[in-house]
Amino acid sequence: MxxxxxxxxxxxxxxxxxxxxxxxxxxxxxxxxxxxxxxxxxxxxxxxxxxxxxxxxxxxxxxxxxxxxxxxxxxxxxxxxxxxxxxxxxxxxxxxxxxxxxxxxxxxxxxxxxxxxxxxxxxxxxxxxxxxxxxxxxxxxxxxxxxxxxxxxxxxxxxxxxxxxxxxxxxxxxxxxxAMEVSSYEVEQAYIKRNTFADVSFVRFPFAEIPDSAVNVTDSDLRSYYNNNEEQYTRQESYRFKYVSFDKTATKEDTARIQKEMQDLRSDFEQTENDSLFLVRYQSATPYSAEFVKKSEINEKYQPVLDLENGEVSQAITQDGQVFSIKKLDERQDEVKFVVFTFDITADPIATVDKKAEEADDFSFFAEEDGFEEEAERREFEVKEAFATKGNPFIAGLGQSRQIMNFLETASEEEISSPIELSNQFVVLKVTEITPEGTRPFEEVRSQIETIVINSKRKEQLVDRVNNLLASNETLEAIASASGREVSTAENLSMNASVIPGAGREPRVVGAIFGLEESETSGPISGDNAVFVAKIDNRTDANLEAMTAATRNQLQQQLQQQKSASFSQVWMEQLKEEADIEDYRATLLRGG
Known part of the structure; x- marks a missing residue:
């Protein structure tokens, strides 16, 4: 029961x-x-x-x-x-x-x-x-x-x-x-990182100082890196397609129509006793506002109000995609009070939008019958090309479109779409190439790998150079002098920082610095953009006894939120990967 x-x-x-x-x-x-x-x-x-x-x-x-x-x-x-x-x-x-x-x-x-x-x-x-x-x-x-x-x-x-x-x-x-409880140890470590500071001196050796000519990279080096790091070069399924677009933004006729509507309401705007209600009734794009404004501060496009008499409404003015008129309410010394009545210039849903929709539908039909390129040529339409990657709805030249991605993810090569309506246009697509997911070919990523391997060899050369300097120079000042550099400083650097002032984002270097004893000179520290030799001049460690209950609670909540968000996403993705998920939408809803 x-x-x-x-x-x-x-x-x-x-x-x-x-x-x-x-x-x-x-x-x-x-x-x-x-x-x-x-x-x-x-x-x-x-x-x-x-x-x-x-x-x-x-x-x-x-x-x-x-x-x-x-x-x-x-x-x-x-x-x-x-x-x-x-x-x-x-x-x-x-x-x-x-x-x-x-x-x-x-x-x-x-x-x-x-x-x-x-x-x-x-x-x-x-x-x-x-x-x-x-x-x-x-x-x-x-x-x-x-x-x-x-x-x-x-x-x-x-x-x-x-x-x-x-x-x-x-x-x-x-x-x-x-499974995601935040321990006291984690809270204390977070507090220590946020409240431990140091004044640091360092000498920086940028990778870029080693010229390309000084680095010998062979094809074997590149292929070895590629073979050992193939997981870095996996790709999602991708699509190349051609498309024809049909602009559905407002035409000159639409602009003229809206200008006439505004002009026709000029007399009513002048005669109304309730400007606020008038703007609401006629759905003004500009909300009601009537306050005195200094003449010298009036926006340039509203300057015509200065030539009006009290109670007079201006002619319809077209600017910045809008048609508006201005009603002068009052004037005193160097100030004017006025109201602005505005219409956005939009495409007529029948005369413009429906007409373009019919034109796009007509093209799609005949493109299926006679060929996409042939029909575009016959109608003298421009055929454009684009590229899209599965899982990324942004498409260069077209913007973000989930509709286009839905079509591409279920289409086959040479397939032509029905018209797809975007914010300012209709498009008809033809899929020309579908590249399945997998590892990108070596030749396709060769230039990327070359940059990585060159930087790696630069780093090796710099580390060797710095080790030689350290062998004959005991202090930062001596190392800087021997290499023709200056000693840089960063005051009050936090253990939790990822950026070193004057040296850029270098989280690994910051971590290595805080592993030093005060006044200890480091060995070569390889960062993201340079090799460093560093020293802590003065260090202030966090005092755990100074952590209040409120601070502890706040840190715990922050860490819990971070851990929960990260874990939940990973956990759900894992459930999906292990699941047998069948999606029939393309067949039942999209006619696939």
Whole structure:
């Protein structure tokens, strides 16, 4: 018998509000409430055999789209929808993996635990939010009434499922967090690094001082490095493609139309007695503002206000992608008060955008029939080329586009896309080459390897040179003099620093310096850009006894957050690598 069969139910209105405020529609999908409604093969994929249904996928996307519309006041763009589709998929995959891991670990929640979350001394925040009095106590009578009302039994079943799942996830989170506890030793070491300082002297020998002509690099050296470091030259799947674009930004006709709209409203703007309401009613791109401004400080584009009479509105002015008019309200001595009414210049959704969409669709159709290049040549369209890498939605020349990547990741060579709508254009693509993931060929990375090997040999030569200097010179001053250099200094250098003032980013050198005793001269220290010889002139070590409880707690929280973020990401990636994940979206949703 379920928990809610032990605790019958309550007022419908309260509980339906409670359900939607807690779980939202898509969250209910995870409880399999919609399973009975599913008909036919509608799974978008599987995670270790556990299906991801079309219902839960669409519910989650719908939630994101609703949130987007509420927050921005705009309808969803194709690019944002593509982003949310990928986000929904990744979240559902992660959710399935976590559910499966909880099953493997035997993490369960008893009926009594759920009862405690609802009627216990300290109920779940979800319950508390709905039944809390103004004084912070729980209205137990209202809660019990809600539990005992029989007409809402199905609602309470959902509540039970959500609370049970929440408690289960809390246990899972606690399990994961237990593997990432921050010890007192870690906190103390972090405090020491942040509060240990030194005044340092050093002599720097830049790698660049060794000319290329002094370094002998053979083909054997390069191939040896390549063979020993192949893992550094792995590549993701990549794509080369051609594309034709169709500009859907505002045309001259669009600009003229908006100018006319602004001009037609000039009289109404002059006559209105409520400028703020007028701007809201006509959706001005510039919010209402009416304050006195010194004439000498008026923005150049608003200077026409100086030629107006009080209450007069200027002609429509076009500048910086906007059409605006200015209404002068008042003038006193060297100040003017005025209001600006603005329209953004946007493309007409029918005359411009739909026309370009039809043109792009027409091109795509005939490119399939007669050939991409041939159709582009016949229409005298410019064919451009681009390159993209799987997992990186930024494409040079086109910007960031999840839609394009979705097409490329499921396309085959020579395949032509349907029109893809970007923020300012439609594009039609033709895939010309797909390079599978793997190790990049030696010749492709030869120049990169050559730079690395040359720098390595430079470093070896400099280390030998510095060792010879150290053999005959005991002090930094003597080493500097013998090599024609100066001794540099860095005061109050932190053990936690990664940059040495005057020497650049050198974390390994900083670490080596703080391994020295005070007044001890180091041997050659190889950094990222130079070889160093260094000495600590004065050192101030952290005093652990000065660490307050508040500082200890703050450090522990920071370290915990860093460790958790790093571990969680790695842990989830590991779960994904070990899982059997089938993605059928390309077939079911994209017609692949």
């Amino acid at each position: 379920g928990v809610m069969e032990k605790m019958r139910k309550s007022t419908g209105v309260i509980l339906w509000v409670l359900i939607f405020s807690f779980g939202i529609l898509w969250a209910l999908a995870d409880t399999k409430v919609f399973d009975a409604m599913q008909a036919g093969p509608n799974n978008l994929g599987e995670v270790n055999g556990d299906p991801i249904s079309l219902e839960e996928y669409n519910s989650r996307i719908s939630y994101y789209i609703d949130q987007y519309s509420q927050q921005t006041g705009n309808s969803i763009t194709p690019e944002m929808r593509a982003y949310y589709e990928d986000q929904a998929w990744e979240e559902l995959v992660s959710s399935k993996l976590i559910q499966q891991k909880m099953d493997d670990l035997g993490i369960t929640v008893t009926d009594q635990e759920v009862v405690e979350m609802i009627t216990g001394e300290n109920p779940d925040p979800f319950i508390r939010q709905q039944f809390q009095r103004e004084d912070g106590t729980i209205d137990r009578v209202a809660l019990q009434s809600a539990i005992e009302a029989p007409e809402n039994s199905q609602v309470w079943v959902m509540v039970e499922q959500q609370l049970r799942q929440k408690r289960r996830q809390q246990k899972m989170s606690n399990y994961v967090q237990s």
